[in-house]
Every structure is written in C-alpha cells, then in structure tokens.
Amino acid sequence: MVLALLLTLGTQSTFAGEYGPAVEGEWVVVDAEMPEDTGLSGCSATYLQDGVVLPDLPLFYTRIVPDAAWGTQEMVDLIVESARHTRWLMPDASPIIIGDLSVRYGGFLSGHKSHRGGVDADIGIYRRGRWQPTNRFDDLSAKDFDPEANWLLISTMLQTGKIDMILLDRSHIATLRSYTVKSGLLTAEEADYIFVSDGGSAHWERTGVIRHAPGHKSHLHVRVLCGDGSKAGG
Numbered sequence: 001m002v003l004a005l006l007l008t009l010g011t012q013s014t015f016a017g018e019y020g021p022a023v024e025g026e027w028v029v030v031d032a033e034m035p036e037d038t039g040l041s042g043c044s045a046t047y048l049q050d051g052v053v054l055p056d057l058p059l060f061y062t063r064i065v066p067d068a069a070w071g072t073q074e075m076v077d078l079i080v081e082s083a084r085h086t087r088w089l090m091p092d093a094s095p096i097i098i099g100d101l102s103v104r105y106g107g108f109l110s111g112h113k114s115h116r117g118g119v120d121a122d123i124g125i126y127r128r129g130r131w132q133p134t135n136r137f138d139d140l141s142a143k144d145f146d147p148e149a150n151w152l153l154i155s156t157m158l159q160t161g162k163i164d165m166i167l168l169d170r171s172h173i174a175t176l177r178s179y180t181v182k183s184g185l186l187t188a189e190e191a192d193y194i195f196v197s198d199g200g201s202a203h204w205e206r207t208g209v210i211r212h213a214p215g216h217k218s219h220l221h222v223r224v225l226c227g228d229g230s231k232a233g234g
C-alpha cells in the first residue's frame with residue numbers, strides 16, 4: 001500500500017490551531033512503500049477499550065454472567081469460532097459453559113486477580129460423556145475428566161493462533177499430555193512444548209502454553225493475544 005506521508009520542511013511548523021495560521025513552513029507529500037495497515041493493535045490487561053460482548057449463542061455455549069461477558073474482539077472471536085468448531089467436531093456434546101470474561105470497560109472484577117482487560121476468559125471443561133453442567137463450574141477428578149473432548153476443545157483454540165496461555169490444574173494437564181502422546185496426536189516433543197505439568201506458583205511467568213494454576217480443576221482460564229499478536233500490556 002502506498003501511504004502518503006506528510007513531511008514538513010522548515011523549523012517553525014505548527015499544526016492547525018484555533019487562532020494561528022494553519023501551517024507555517026512548507027508541506028510536501030511523499031509517497032513511500034509502507035506495510036499494509038492491518039488495523040490490528042495491541043491491548044491492555046488492565047482496562048478494556050472497544051470491548052465487544054460475547055453474543056448469546058445457546059447452541060454453542062452458555063454465558064453464566066452476561067454482564068461479565070465483554071472482551072476484546074480477539075477474545076470474542078476465539079470463543080465463537082472455537083465453540084462453533086467444537087460443536088461441529090462433537091455434535092453430541094453439551095454446550096460449553098462460559099464464565100467471566102470482563103465487565104464493559106474492564107477493570108476490577110470481583111473474584112479474580114485478572115479478567116480486567118477483556119483478554120481473559122474462564123471456559124468450562126468436559127466431564128466424561130462430553131458433558132458440561134449448564135450454569136456453573138464443577139471441580140472434576142482425574143477420572144471424571146474427558147481427555148478426548150477437552151483436547152478437541154483446547155486444540156481447536158490453539159489452532160487459532162490467538163492463545164497466549166491456558167491455565168489448568170496439573171492433574172488435568174497430566175491426563176491430557178498422556179492422552180495426546182499415547183494416542184499419537186502429539187509427539188513427546190510437541191507435548192513438552194505445549195504442556196507444563198510440573199506446576200509451580202509463578203505460573204504467569206512460565207513458558208509453555210498450558211500451565212498449572214491452583215483452582216483450575218473445573219475450568220480453563222484462557223488468555224488471548226492482542227490483535228497484533230503481542231501480549232497484553234499492563
């Protein structure tokens with residue numbers, strides 16, 4: 001795309017003001033080859049600008065608290081696309097439970113350390129039988145956790161390329177890792193790249209996309225990247 005750049009020559013140029021002359025100095029137009037402007041931008045983990053509400057699509061998912069279902073465009077797109085794809089892969093599965101994203105303009109949300117910038121969402125996991133409750137999260141034991149259904153959901157999300165990280169309890173991570181490697185869906189090397197199953201408290205700083213965090217036996221905490229692919233800033 002050819003972008004017209006306005007360059008000013010001279011030392012006393014000013015922008016158009018209410019009182020003074022529009023421009024002092026000499027303006028020239030220069031054509032320069034610039035990268036295509038994608039319109040994609042960075043985002044914040046602490047406030048939400050240009051938030052989008054997750055639409056009500058009961059065939060695909062249920063929102064527990066619609067007032068806390070605001071996110072960035074990337075987050076909303078991720079949930080809709082993943083839920084749609086997951087339903088196509090598993091038409092017999094129950095709709096996914098969607099917990100809190102963020103409130104309309106972001107900021108503090110009761111019960112969470114994060115969920116302030118529209119880049120975090122709590123998403124239900126499948127109990128064996130591809131089943132999720134309709135309006136709450138239930139802690140699942142390792143034997144209740146459905147590795148096949150949950151891997152379909154998670155891998156669908158990963159394939160969008162929009163995921164920064166996913167937090168989940170280490171027992172479920174271990175189950176997923178074992179399932180994907182034993183069934184040949186991932187090599188051990190690929191699994192090591194995706195899963196961090198050894199826990200640790202500083203989970204926000206860990207490498208690996210899927211990481212342990214306490215309090216995540218009932219749902220995934222998903223953080224998305226910004227539209228330009230960067231991580232959400234402060």
Ligand SMILES: [Zn+2]
Nearest residue numbers: 120121122221
């Ligand atoms: Zn969360």
